[in-house]
Amino acid sequence: MALSGTLDLPEHNGQTALHIAAATDQPLVVCDLLEYGAHVHRRDTWGRTPLHVCVEKGHVLCLQRMLQTLKATGTDFDVDMVNYDGLTSLHVAVLAHNATLREAGRLKSCSGGERESLLKKAQASLECVKALLQMSASCGAMDQKSGRTGLHMAAEEANTQLLSLLLNQPGSLAVVNLRTFSGNTALHIVCAHQSCRSQLEAVHMLLRRGADPGARNYENELPYHLLPERGSTEKIRQVLRGKSLHM
Template identity: 30%
Template sequence: MASAEDANGKVNLLEDNRIDSGVESFQYFTKDDPYNKPVRDSTSESSEARDKCSSNTEERLDSAYGSSSLTVENFSEILIEGCNISESEDDSAKNTELEHKENLLTNITEDGDTLLHLAIIHEDEHFAHQLIQLFPKDVLDIQNNLYQTPLHLATYLNLSSVVRDLVESGASLELQDQEGNTPLHMACEQGWVECATEMIRNVSSSKLAPVLESQNWRGLTSLHLATVNRQHRLMKLLMKKGADLNIQEGTSGKTPLHMAVELHDIVSMTLLLNKGADVDVPMFNGCTPLHLAVGRQDAAIANLLCQSGADKMLRNIEDETALDLAGGNDDILALFPFDDIQIQGRSVVRVPF
C-alpha cells in the first residue's frame, strides 16, 4: 500500500489553489523532488534500473525551453522504469505499482508543472500523447504557477496534435492564465489557425459560447485579438462558430469593427460588415466607428462605413457628430449632409463639386 506521505501528496496535487510555473519563467526542481526518491520499493527492481534513476537525478531538471537536462531519453526512462508492470506480479504488487505510477505522473515541480507540462515544454509530442492517455481529466487541467494548463502550453508552442488530444480527453477550454487568456485567446493572438480549429471544431454551441465571450484581463475576447492581429482566417473561423460580432471589449467598449477602423484594415471591416456587424454600435464614450474613421481623417474607411449605412448624425458624449471631427477635409466633408440647412425637416445633402 502507498504510504501516508504518498496519499497526502495526491490530495495536495488537486487542491483548487494550485498555482503554476509557466512558459516563460521556469525554475529548477528542489532537492526534495520526487525523482530523487526510488521509483518503487519492489525488490525485483534491477540494480541497473536504480542506477539509471540515480544518474538522471544528478542533473537538475530544468523546465526552461532551452534546457538540455530533461531530454527525450530522460522522459522515456521515467515512463518505462516508473510505470511498467510485469505480467508475473501478483495483484498486491500491481496495486503498489499503480500507486507508484500515479505518484510519479502527478507529482509537480516547485514551478507547478506536472510531467505533462514538461513534456509539452520540451515539445516531446509522442510522450505527451502517452501521458494524456494516462492522466485523469482533473490532472489535465492542473495550472502551473503562471496559471497555464498543458493546453495553454501546447497552444503557445503550436502543437496542434497535442491540442487535439487534450481537447478530446476533456481538457478545459475556459481556464485562464495569469494574463486572463484562455487557450483560444492564445491561438488568436499567435495566429495558430490549426490549434484554434482543433479546439472548437467538435464543441457544441452551448459549450463554446462562454469561451467565445471570455475576456482576458485587458477586456479582449478571442475575436478582438484576432482582429487586432489581422488574423483574417481566425476571424472567419470564429464568426462561423457564432462569435458575437458586436461584443464590446471591457475597457472602452470597442467592438471588433471599431478596432478594424483604428487599424485602417479594410479586409477585417469587410468581413465583419458582410457578416452583419452593427455599423453604429457606440463605444462607452458614444463614438461610433464613423467617428473614429473621420477623427483619423480616413476618407476611404469613412466612405465604406457610409456605404454600409452608418448614421452620419449620431452624437458622442461630447455632443459631436462625425462631421464635427472632419477638420476641413474635403474628401470627408463630401460624404456628409449640411446640418444647418433643412427643407421640410430633412437635411440637404452636400453635392460634391
C-alpha cells in the same frame, strides 16, 4: 491524468497543458487534450483562455482544430469569454491584424523577406477572425474597458479588410451604429484617423452598411467634426455633410 483530474494542472503562469499546446502551435496535441477533457475555459495569469492564446499568436490551424474538436465533442464553450483586459478572442484577433498593418506601414522600405513575413502574419490574423466568426463570435461584443466592438477596433486603423469582413456578417446592421463608452460610433473613429490612405474607402463602406453621419458623440460631435484639419479630407467632409443633410 484525465482520470485523476490533473489534466488542467497549471504551471507558474497559470497555464495548463492546453494553453501551452496552443501557444506552441501543436494542433494535434490540442485535439488530444480536448478529447480527454481538458477545459477550454481555464484562464492563465493574464486571464487568457487557450482561444485567446491561439489568436494572439496567430496560430490559425491550431485555432481551427480547437474549434472543430469542441464542436465534434459537443462541448459547451463561450467563444466570447473575456480576458482580464476585457477582450474577447475576436477583439484580440482584430487588434493583432491592426498591429501587423501598423508594423507594415512603418516598414515601407523593408526587404522582401520581411514583407513576406508580415503578409503571412496579417493573413494568419485574418483567418483567425474568420474562424471565430464561423463559430458565432459576437461582432457586437464590447470590450469591458472602453466599450469598443471589433468594428470600432477595425475602424481605428481604417482597416478595410476587417471592415469588409465584419460589415458582411448577418448582424452587422445592428452593430454599425453602436457607441463606445464615450459615445463614438465606428464612423466617428474612422474620421478621427490621421492621414490614412484608406480612410475615404472605409467611410464609404460604413455608410453603405447604414452608418449614421448624423450621430453625435457625448461631446456633441458629428463624425465629420473629427476629421483632421490638414490632409486630403475635404472630399470625406463633403460626403458626410451631404449625407447628414439628406437624412
